[in-house]
Amino acid sequence: MRTTSRRRRTVLALPALLGGTVLALAACSGIPEDAPNSEDAEATVTFRIWDDTVAAAYEESFEAFTEQHPEITVDVQVVAWEDYWDRLPEDLEAGTMADVFWTNTANFGAHADTGQMINLDEAIGGDHDAWTEPVADLYRRDCTQWGVPQLWESTALYYNTDLVEEAGVDPTSLRWDPTGAADTLVGAAQALTVDAEGSTADEPGFDAEDVVRFGFNAQHDAQAIWLSFLAENGGRFQDGSGRYTFATPPGEAAFGYVVDLIQTHQVAPAAEDTNNDPAFSRELFLREELALFQAGPSALAHLVDAGFDWDLAPKVEGPRGRISVVHGVAAVGNAHAADSEATIEVLRWLGSAQGQRPLGESGAGIPGVVEAQEAYVQYWAGQDVDVQVFLDAVEEGTTPAPLGPRASGGSNEISPVFQDMFAGRIEVPQALRQAQQAANEAIGD
Known part of the structure; x- marks a missing residue:
């Protein structure tokens, strides 16, 4: 693989957080004006994230979802990173939180423990496409799955x-x-x-x-x-x-x-x-x-137009081999959603290869669904970058991002x-x- 300065296409960066250290991708708040809509829709499920660039990929995904489920409209809402975590507990308390929303490892535990999230083992069980196991494990608490892995990073x-x-x-x-x-x-x-x-x-x-x-x-x-x-x-x-x-x-x-x-x-x-x-x-x-x-792979978007040749290698090996930090964003369901059945259908879609393929095709980040990851690899291959090293990292060894409520x-x-x-x-x-x-x-x- 060889990377050069010939790439010009706009790419998306993965939003990620490790509290107090690095990488929080701020985004402009607002609700996209071109959200999927259906005059025949019987339910509207709201979906809150913190990155308006990734919202475009989700909009594409939900267009296909609405074709299959014309009775459900999904309204993608974006709240800026600077406000996201302050608003989350306030909106949950007030009953104004979105039906489905993004979370990270440092913040989901407290809300799972207080019964504010949908238990995915009960709602979906094992009836879903294969998820990247170390990422899904980040959102297991008390032997229960609470989050559907969306985008993730290794090193x-x-x-x-x-x-x-x-x-x-x-x-x-x-x-x-x-x-x-x-x-x-x-x-x-x-x-x-x-x-x-x-x-x-x-x-x-x-x-x-x-x-x-x-x-x-x-x-x-x-x-x-x-x-x-x-x-x-x-x-x-x-x-x-x-x-x-x-x-x-x-x-x-x-x-x-x-x-x-x-x-x-x-x-x-x-x-x-x-x-x-x-x-x-x-x-x-x-x-x-x-x-x-x-x-991590979120640096790709910033380096894509570098004026020199660069490449990717496995991370530096240590005494116990190569162990990569795995961190990912998950979608969780609001236990108090107005229409729980429609909300669960959206969560199923977000955990499917078809639902996540637009995320991979946009270069936004590595999809949590294994089958959708080839779209991400192919996107970057079109930019003369072989990103397989990031996917291989989870096979060599992983350690989790900070966890706990x-x-x-x-x-x-x-x-x-x-x-x-x-x-x-x-x-x-x-x-x-x-x-x-x-x-x-x-x-x-």
Whole structure:
């Protein structure tokens, strides 16, 4: 596979959230004017999301749905990300929430626990097309399925082909090892990090105060970086009850390795730049000031018109292999929907290959329905990008995004401490203990 700057078609980016760290895609609020409509419709099911670009793909999907179910109209509504999570509990309480709505892993648990969501095991059961199992599992709670997986992300390694060839780096076989015995990432990142005089980070005289190109995007980014490093070293972010458990020897070694890439080896951008700007490393990569960029498929839309050749490789391997963070958006049903039968029909459609195929065909993100994923692969093949590496990641090993009914509160406590840790202001063991204690107190543990 080879990617170039020849692509011009507009693409959609996957909205994703890991509380307090990265990637929330804001969208303009409003209701599309061209929603499917039928004069013969007997029921209107409302569907709320937070991204108006993805709404266009859903509109196409629901046109086909209404052809098969002329008695049901689906009204797609968009609420901007900035307002979405404040309005959600308010509208549920007031009885004005949409019949079907998007949610994420950090927020669905509380509403499932209070009986505000439709139990999908009872409503749909196993009568649906195959879903990507690690994504569907994110929305199982108390042995019950609450969410229909819609769009999801894993992680891969974007690399500048000319830069890695020049440095003699093979991006497909990079490995990190906190003991150093089998490590190849540090050496590769040093060979790719260059100062203003042309010296690399592994050469005498290298000036770390005047770097013009970094090797790797080590940073406070749970989705792309530290959650997978933690899992690949045998650590766990949370236990089965949602309690935080990362302040352990494997956790210290994993986080210490990532922090050292910034503070000791100086092959990654300064935390002061990346802590408050999730897009900083991506912009460096676009300017060819970063050679290796580990990220999810939502970066594709931003890199599609890059003026240089880049490619994709599997994410960096760790001591326990490659373990990718899987995060996804799900559609859930409002238990108090005005027409529960029509709402369940819409949920069935959203969990079908036919219902999700327009999502894949638009390049919006990887569909949760397995059969619909080929449409996504083919879309990007038309852009000269082979995205199979993202799909393959779930077969190698996965670790979940933050879970639990109070996960947002826990993340709010973790993030500022981690920012100080990545900036070198707090030693790793102390930071992990402090963050873990504060997060567990925040969730009432």
